[in-house]
Amino acid sequence: MKSKIKDRIYIICFLFIPMALLMLFSYYPLMKLIQLSFTDWNGMSKDLHYIGLKNYRDIFSQKELFMTFGNNMAYVVTALIQQVAGLFLAILLNSNIKMKTTFRAILFMPYIINGVAVAFMFNYMYDYSNSPVNFVLNLFGAESVHFISSSYMTNFALSFISFWKYVGWTMVIYIAALQSIPGEVYEAARIDGAGFFQTVRFITLPNIKTMLEVSLLLSLNGALQVYFEPFLITKGGPNGRTATFISKSLELAYSYSKYGKAAAMGVILLVIILLLVTIQKVFIKGDR
Secondary structure: OHHHHHHHHHHHHHHHHHHHHHHHHHHHHHHHHHHHOOEOOOOOOOOOOEOOOHHHHHHHHOHHHHHHHHHHHHHHHHHHHHHHHHHHHHHHHOOOOOOHHHHHHHHHHHHHOOHHHHHHHHHHHOOOOOOHHHHHHHHOOOOOOOOOOOOOHHHHHHHHHHHHHHHHHHHHHHHHHHOOOOHHHHHHHHHOOOOHHHHHHHHHHHHOHHHHHHHHHHHHHHHHOOOHHHHHHOOOOOOOOOOOHHHHHHHHHHOOOOHHHHHHHHHHHHHHHHHHHHHHHHHHHHHO
């Protein structure tokens, strides 16, 4: 009995510090965010003036704020493609091919590169006059492409930066999951005459479903919270065509000192992400 009490004390002691840090740096800021969303705080005043649901009513009445979600959808689509590409590369580089360690390192390298350096590199790649991509296209007689324009496709050009940077990370996650599957299972499948797609469908996917769920959640969460690429390359332009929900909330806070409304946008985004997580869990659980 005493040993059980000691074990519980040890567990509580070990959990106290991480739980305290979690409360201090995660849940307390979240509570403050929710609190600020009901105020018109300008970032300077000491007193909080509560205005009820006015910030939320203003947000839902301004269609241009929710139009930014349309821009985020380009990143969501790219995130889904990233999952498929990462899984395919993981399956390919988990097989017995030559130099697979070298290929893994090459594909993972973009994830290590500094994000600002990546943004400036693609800013040069997307430059209409000096783009090496357009130079190659012109060599083959094709016309130059306006990667950054007023077209909606500009969002896909920006989302490709995230794809290029994170597809190697997705691959590494799936390789770790694939290596937990016993090789004898694949051996038995090959003996029974299973092809590549049958093996992936009936062996690979069911065995890495948990990791698939985590990776998909991280990618979609990042796609909904993206702001880095449009902030550094386009500043949300031209005419707000590449503005995202996060970049718009940052603009409200730091350019117009509307911290209360920006906090309300953060709460709305949090609710959307929680709904997405719930739908994903229900979908994957129903598929089991």
